[in-house]
Every structure is written in C-alpha cells, then in structure tokens.
Amino acid sequence: MDLLEYQGKQLFARYGIPVSPGAAAVTVDEAVAAAEQAGYPVVIKAQVRVGGRGKAGGIKIADNPEQAREYAGDIIGMDIKGHRVEVVWVEHASDIAAEYYASFTLDRAAKKYFGMLSAQGGVEIETIAETDPDAIAKIHIDPVVGLTEEQAKAWIAEAKLDPAANAGALEVLLKLYTAYVDGDCDLAEINPLILTPEGKVHALDAKVTLDENAQYRHPEWAEYEASQDLDEREQLAKSKGLNYIGLDGTVGIIGNGAGLVMSTLDVVNQVGGTPANFLDVGGGAGADLLANAVEVINSDPNVKAIFVNIFGGITKCDEVANGIVEALARVDVRSPIVIRLDGTNAEEGRAIIKAHESDMLISQPTMLDAAKRVVQLAGK
Amino acid sequence: MSIFVDGNTKVVYQGLTGNQGSFHGLRNRAYGTKVVAGTSPKKAGTDVDGVPIFATVKDAVAETGATASCIFIPAPGVAAAVMEAAEGGIEFIVVITEGVPAHDEARFYNDLKNNYPDVQLLGPNCPGIITPGECNIGITPGEIALAGGPVGIVSRSGTLTYQALYEMTRQGIGQTTCVGIGGDPVPGTSFIDCLSRFQADPDTKAIIMIGEIGGSAEEEAAEYIKANVTKPIVSYIAGVTAPAGKKMGHAGAIISGGKGTAAAKTEALEDAGARVAANPVEIGPLMAEVVAGL
Structure with missing residues (x-):
C-alpha cells in the first residue's frame, strides 16, 4: 500500500523524524487556512502517487494569502499523469542549504x-x-x-x-x-x-x-484505506475481501493461486484475448468466496466472458463448482462462464458442473482449451 | 533418490489441531508420509485421528524422533513457530501459511542463518514438498504425482507446481522430488538450493523450474545454471502480461522500477540454455522431448 506524501510525513513524525509544520487540505479555503497556520512562505504540494509533480505544476510556493488561494485553486482538481489531485499538503517553506x-x-x-x-x-x-x-x-x-x-x-x-x-x-x-x-x-x-x-x-x-x-x-x-486509488470494481472486490486488480480487457479471470492466475492472464493474451482483471481466490476458497468473485467480475461492464481456472490443492474443486452454481443462482450473470477444474476433488467438481451445464456454463478439460473457448465467446 | 525428504522423513505438524492442519496433515499421512506428531500448547496429551499431540516441538522431537516440521499456523504466529521448530531440533521446516509480514520473514530467515545454519526452511507461502510415492509434506494433491523420476521440479507458485506435476504425470513421466519454494519476498529455500541438489541427485535427469515476475531469483538461478548445472532444464515464467507496480497476488510478484519482468527472466534463462515454455501446458511436451532424448 503506497502512502501519499503527507501520510508518510505524519508516519515519520510519529517516529520523531523532523518534518515541516503543515496540514492537508481538500478545498481552497482549507488550503488558505493551512497556509496561515504554517506561516508564509508556504509550499502547496499536490498529493498524488506519481512522480514528476513539480514539472507538472503541482508544487508551488505562495508568499501571501492571495497567492495561496490562486495556487491551491490551480492544483486541486489538476490532472497529473492520469491522477486527479484530491488533496494538497501545505507546509512552511524551508530554506535549503x-x-x-x-x-x-x-x-x-x-x-x-x-x-x-x-x-x-x-x-x-x-x-x-x-x-x-x-x-x-x-x-x-x-x-x-x-x-x-x-x-x-x-x-x-x-x-x-x-x-x-x-x-x-x-x-x-x-x-x-x-x-x-x-x-x-x-x-x-x-x-x-x-x-x-x-x-x-x-x-x-x-x-x-x-x-x-x-x-x-x-x-x-x-x-489510509479511503485514500487508495481504487476504481469501483477494485473497491467492490476489496469490500468482499478479494485479491483483485482491475485491467482493461474483456475476459474476466478467476483463478486460485497467484502464479496460476498470472499465467491464465498470459494464456488468454496468447490466444488473442484481453484480460479484464487479475482475481486470485487463494487457497481454500469455498462456495461463498467464489460467488462473491463472480459478482465482482459481473459488475465490470467490459467483461464479455468469464474464465474460471482452478487447480485444486488446498482448494477443493467440488466447493468451487458449488460456488459457481450458487453464483449463477444468486447473481444475474451477464456473461458465459468457461470453467476448468483439476486437482483435489476435480471429479466431484466436474460432475457438479456437468449437472448444470448450459450456454452460460461451459466446462473445458484443459487450460488452453478453456482459454481458446472463452476468448472466442468474448469476441462475439 | 530424492532431495530434502524421503520415505524415512518423520514429520511433526505445528497446527495439526486446526481445520487446514488436520485436513492436510491426515491427507499427507494417507499418502504415506510419516506423520508422527502434532503440536498444540492447549491440547497436549490428546490426538488427531491417532496422531499424538504434544505441547511443544521439543517434546514431539524427543518422543517421536521427528526431523521435519510442517507449519499450518496463522500468519501472526509463524515467526514464533519457526523458531520453536529450530530450537526443538527440527532440520527441515516447511511453512505453508501465506500472509506472513515481510519483516518477520527477513528476521527469522537471518535468525536461522546466524544461529541454526544447518536448518533448511521452505516457504513461507508455499505448497510444500513431495517426493512421489514416499513423502508429501504440505498441500500438494499427491494423486497427480508419479513416482520414480527422472524429473525434478522447483517452483515459486503453488498451483503452477500442481500444473507441472499434472502435465508430467499425464505424459507418463515420473518425478524425483517437487519443491514449491513459495511466492514471498524472502523464501527460505531458493531456486539455487534446489538446483544444486537436483544436480547432485543421480536419479534426477532433468529439471523443471517455474518462476514468476518480481525480484531477481530467476536471474540468479540462470547464472548458477550456466556455471553449475549440466542437466537439461525446462522453464516457465508467469506474469508476461502483468502491469508494473502491482503485487500480483504473491507478495513477491511485483515489477518495480522496471526490474523483475518476465521478459528479462526468460531471456536470462534462455541464455543459460534452458528451454522456456510459452505457457504452463507447453511444459509437458517440451519436457517429454527432453526425456525422450535422455
């Protein structure tokens, strides 16, 4: 978890590291008040998780309230390399040797x-x-x-x-x-x-x-949670305790184990598709977690097809299968799901899927077959 | 032959009385692993399906002669459990638990190195180790492994380890030992630790090495392979499409400052003579070719 500058400074201050007196502000009025408090001249700094703020005009020195008002107004709401400035940090300007x-x-x-x-x-x-x-x-x-x-x-x-x-x-x-x-x-x-x-x-x-x-x-x-740069999908995933990273493609991905999910993204990419996300349900995923995972993927409007890729170790394939079936009953799933199950209790899991197989729930024997099928479905 | 563990390895399970610990501990026993003891400070004197529970690892070692331990303790207790195992006389410690803070890992790794240099730690955040037909410690589904060699497997990813085992078994190719070293920033056992043992093991004729983005362990392994490994290697690196700056599930799987990409790792391994598969399924046919040529 990356902290914003001011959060880092507050953390440093707790450990006794000297930092300049200052305050965070989300409005121009707050910024001016913070400047008065810190004492002029002040530095007004955009709080974004990206380098090159200074060059982009996100750091300015104000000598008086008028300047503070003008600069804070310029910086708050500014876009720096795709990051919108929501917060500025205002501190007393330091003399530097x-x-x-x-x-x-x-x-x-x-x-x-x-x-x-x-x-x-x-x-x-x-x-x-x-x-x-x-x-x-x-x-x-x-x-x-x-x-x-x-x-x-x-x-x-x-x-x-x-x-x-x-x-x-x-x-x-x-x-x-x-x-x-x-x-x-x-x-x-x-x-x-x-x-x-x-x-x-x-x-x-x-x-x-x-x-x-x-x-x-x-x-x-x-x-710090509230200030993380999460999109809507990532927020929903986080609220459900899922390990999710949003991407730009059309194939929703659910898998167990970081390596397998990374490689699922790679394979989807290799057969001509584009992954919509990384979602690792981890070890020991049960029905409820799987249903939540499907719900999060389903909330992504870009997703055209979903690939569930499970190799059971600590995770049991029958529980995964039950989770998918439960998700189909609980959530109005817009996109077809292609599922591949291997490993612990794979036979039982495949039997459960087979009993519910339809145009919206398709089982495939291997990772590559499943990837090809899901990319084909996403392309329609 | 095998590396690290074999049919004589006696294992104590720290956390055998918990849900995951009992499920996998008993599964390991059903596979044939010598599961001789469990520990739980509160449940000493009881048993889990006939496996005696001791208060401490030290007691378990004294009573049963265990030489390996498998830790299924929740993350906050892992650091203490690792040191308890080392102090109790365990030589090979396997930590399955994921989510252990990096600073804890860095401390107990160095504590072991400084004070218990003969102890081998595997993990944390790993699936464990299996010598097919003899000993399975951890969460690997034993039924997908095939005994007898000639292939040794080492991997940072749990599920990709299973995938590799499965692809080998499907091709009728046996495995000597399969080691999951885990996806955390400070793994107790490195690729090089495993490569050196596979190189020395006469029954291992070829090696599968599965890596992923983040850190430089694959590049270091490639250097080692160039200088020390004569056996053929088939490799696979996960995370070709991973965006920079994001932890891809594993705490250690992150491309930072342009370093740790799949492309750089693939290049290093190919330069060291390894054949790098384009996807995990391709590991099977590539290794089948290698084995046919042995």
Missing part, C-alpha cells in the same frame, strides 16, 4: 535490509544510480542485529554529507530505520532530506510503501 537522499528497503537477493544514502538528493535515485553511482553509499543490515550507531556513522561518512549535517543525519537515519521496521514498511524513503542554513536536518518529502501482510498489527492503517 543541501539536499540529500535516504531510504531503507529489503534486498531480496541478499535477504537483508538495504540502506541507500546520497549527498545528491532531490532527483530520483534511479537517475543518481545512472549518472553517478559512486554518489550512493549503500549498506546491508542484518534484520536480527538492526542498524547500529557505529554502522550508521560509517555510512554517513561514506556518503560525504556536509559535516554540519552529520549529527542530524545520524538521528534521522536511526529514526527512519525504526519507522521502516516497526512501521512494517516495504519502502521508507526521504528525498530530499535537507540540511537547513541553521544546520538542521529534516524530511522535505516522504515516500512510504506499507506491507499489507502486516495490516493485522496496525489498526492505525485503516485511515
């Missing part, structure tokens, strides 16, 4: 935490990596041991920050590490991390991705 970069993430290959620190902040880390890779100081951290003060000091020395920033950077990095670990972040990034002329180090931006698997131990994440 130097801009740095700092982040923590997981190095999947090394299976350790990975920190990056650079004296060349303010541009994307990918750009620094290309233009001047030696300007990035990298460390690996054993998750059991954690980031020690000694390790952090050596890391900062290697990054060659302005000596005036060393003490402040140490404090911020240790706190950012705690936020990354205790906050269950996949990514915790500050870019730019700034040094002010007064010698203070603080976070001018925040990019945070949370690990949704850790949601159970973070009830405070509930507040």
Whole structure:
C-alpha cells in the first residue's frame, strides 16, 4: 500500500523524524487556512502517487494569502499523469542549504535490509544510480542485529554529507530505520532530506510503501484505506475481501493461486484475448468466496466472458463448482462462464458442473482449451 | 533418490489441531508420509485421528524422533513457530501459511542463518514438498504425482507446481522430488538450493523450474545454471502480461522500477540454455522431448 506524501510525513513524525509544520487540505479555503497556520512562505504540494509533480505544476510556493488561494485553486482538481489531485499538503517553506537522499528497503537477493544514502538528493535515485553511482553509499543490515550507531556513522561518512549535517543525519537515519521496521514498511524513503542554513536536518518529502501482510498489527492503517486509488470494481472486490486488480480487457479471470492466475492472464493474451482483471481466490476458497468473485467480475461492464481456472490443492474443486452454481443462482450473470477444474476433488467438481451445464456454463478439460473457448465467446 | 525428504522423513505438524492442519496433515499421512506428531500448547496429551499431540516441538522431537516440521499456523504466529521448530531440533521446516509480514520473514530467515545454519526452511507461502510415492509434506494433491523420476521440479507458485506435476504425470513421466519454494519476498529455500541438489541427485535427469515476475531469483538461478548445472532444464515464467507496480497476488510478484519482468527472466534463462515454455501446458511436451532424448 503506497502512502501519499503527507501520510508518510505524519508516519515519520510519529517516529520523531523532523518534518515541516503543515496540514492537508481538500478545498481552497482549507488550503488558505493551512497556509496561515504554517506561516508564509508556504509550499502547496499536490498529493498524488506519481512522480514528476513539480514539472507538472503541482508544487508551488505562495508568499501571501492571495497567492495561496490562486495556487491551491490551480492544483486541486489538476490532472497529473492520469491522477486527479484530491488533496494538497501545505507546509512552511524551508530554506535549503543541501539536499540529500535516504531510504531503507529489503534486498531480496541478499535477504537483508538495504540502506541507500546520497549527498545528491532531490532527483530520483534511479537517475543518481545512472549518472553517478559512486554518489550512493549503500549498506546491508542484518534484520536480527538492526542498524547500529557505529554502522550508521560509517555510512554517513561514506556518503560525504556536509559535516554540519552529520549529527542530524545520524538521528534521522536511526529514526527512519525504526519507522521502516516497526512501521512494517516495504519502502521508507526521504528525498530530499535537507540540511537547513541553521544546520538542521529534516524530511522535505516522504515516500512510504506499507506491507499489507502486516495490516493485522496496525489498526492505525485503516485511515489510509479511503485514500487508495481504487476504481469501483477494485473497491467492490476489496469490500468482499478479494485479491483483485482491475485491467482493461474483456475476459474476466478467476483463478486460485497467484502464479496460476498470472499465467491464465498470459494464456488468454496468447490466444488473442484481453484480460479484464487479475482475481486470485487463494487457497481454500469455498462456495461463498467464489460467488462473491463472480459478482465482482459481473459488475465490470467490459467483461464479455468469464474464465474460471482452478487447480485444486488446498482448494477443493467440488466447493468451487458449488460456488459457481450458487453464483449463477444468486447473481444475474451477464456473461458465459468457461470453467476448468483439476486437482483435489476435480471429479466431484466436474460432475457438479456437468449437472448444470448450459450456454452460460461451459466446462473445458484443459487450460488452453478453456482459454481458446472463452476468448472466442468474448469476441462475439 | 530424492532431495530434502524421503520415505524415512518423520514429520511433526505445528497446527495439526486446526481445520487446514488436520485436513492436510491426515491427507499427507494417507499418502504415506510419516506423520508422527502434532503440536498444540492447549491440547497436549490428546490426538488427531491417532496422531499424538504434544505441547511443544521439543517434546514431539524427543518422543517421536521427528526431523521435519510442517507449519499450518496463522500468519501472526509463524515467526514464533519457526523458531520453536529450530530450537526443538527440527532440520527441515516447511511453512505453508501465506500472509506472513515481510519483516518477520527477513528476521527469522537471518535468525536461522546466524544461529541454526544447518536448518533448511521452505516457504513461507508455499505448497510444500513431495517426493512421489514416499513423502508429501504440505498441500500438494499427491494423486497427480508419479513416482520414480527422472524429473525434478522447483517452483515459486503453488498451483503452477500442481500444473507441472499434472502435465508430467499425464505424459507418463515420473518425478524425483517437487519443491514449491513459495511466492514471498524472502523464501527460505531458493531456486539455487534446489538446483544444486537436483544436480547432485543421480536419479534426477532433468529439471523443471517455474518462476514468476518480481525480484531477481530467476536471474540468479540462470547464472548458477550456466556455471553449475549440466542437466537439461525446462522453464516457465508467469506474469508476461502483468502491469508494473502491482503485487500480483504473491507478495513477491511485483515489477518495480522496471526490474523483475518476465521478459528479462526468460531471456536470462534462455541464455543459460534452458528451454522456456510459452505457457504452463507447453511444459509437458517440451519436457517429454527432453526425456525422450535422455
């Protein structure tokens, strides 16, 4: 789950990382009030999950209430690379002596935490990596041991920050590490991390991705749910607890297991169709979950045919078959369903489907046969 | 021969008293796996269909001589269960549970590496491991596997593992061992761990390796194959059509910063001499060709 900048900053603030005083606003009046509160000059920043806000005109500095009103009016509702700006963050503008970069993430290959620190902040880390890779100081951290003060000091020395920033950077990095670990972040990034002329180090931006698997131990994440960029189909799926990603095609896809569903998308694509979604009902899916899945797919007006691709392991094919039959009874399904069942209790499942087979419910023996059939039906 | 587990492997099930644990634990036993114990702190002294329940893994190991464990505990309890198994003397730990936080995985992976270097962890978020005809630990439907080799299978995806087993069995090609390493960001067992063992196993003559988008495990495996694996490999990578920046069901299946695409992985594997199937069904005929030429 990707946080907006202001949500990331609020998270950082909870871990004691210095951020500028400010507030989020959804209307021009709120933005002006926030500017008064923060004290001029202020920066008004579009809150969208996409880079290049500044270039698109989504970040502006206002010196007085008139400017704040004008700029907030320009930015709220603005479209940045397909993302509509619903919220702006208004904070007191900082004086900047130097801009740095700092982040923590997981190095999947090394299976350790990975920190990056650079004296060349303010541009994307990918750009620094290309233009001047030696300007990035990298460390690996054993998750059991954690980031020690000694390790952090050596890391900062290697990054060659302005000596005036060393003490402040140490404090911020240790706190950012705690936020990354205790906050269950996949990514915790500050870019730019700034040094002010007064010698203070603080976070001018925040990019945070949370690990949704850790949601159970973070009830405070509930507040982020509402601001996720989900379309109607994704919202419906989420409300039903389904693992769904909306796409643009005409073949609705339901499968069990991430790999099988990904490969179902690929196979549909290979035989000339276009997937409308990714939907993994996971292990152990029962009738109710399947009926919900069909309901969500059915709500997508683009869908012309539905492909249910199940290979039973922990999932039992007879329960899947019952779920599909139940869905047909419960939901007014607009599109024909092509189903392929194999694995645990496949014989029982196929028998259930056979008893209900019609133009709207078609069983196919293999994944490829089913893909061809469903693409043919979607094309009509 | 087989890798990691065989007919003598004695297994304790952590979470045998739960719904999933008892269903699959007893199914594994019916398959022929030596299911010797279960654990539950509250139900010690009882049994699940004749399988004795102990309070701790340590007790179960002392009483039964179990060397492997299979974890069916809900995600919040997995980290403690893994460490309990290692402390209890288990050598091979299989975690079926999905939804384990990445930070927990990173911690217990490194904790094992630092303090229990001889313990092999498989998973989390994996279907388990099956040596057909001898031992099935986890949720793989055993009836789709065929004993006797010559093919070894390793896969990041559960259901695609079943698909591969099924395609082999349909072609009359047996399997030595089939390992599902799971779809999480920090898998306990890597492709390379399995490839090195398959390479060393005299009964495994050819290998199926199934990967997916996200991370660089396939690219690392390709490098390893180039230098160390002489046995023929048929591969498949899921997620050709996956959009960037989205976690495709598996926590580890995400294309980020343009890295981890199916195209890059396919290229790396083909460069290492593997034959890469265009879809999971094609694995069958491709491997049949390979086996016919052995």
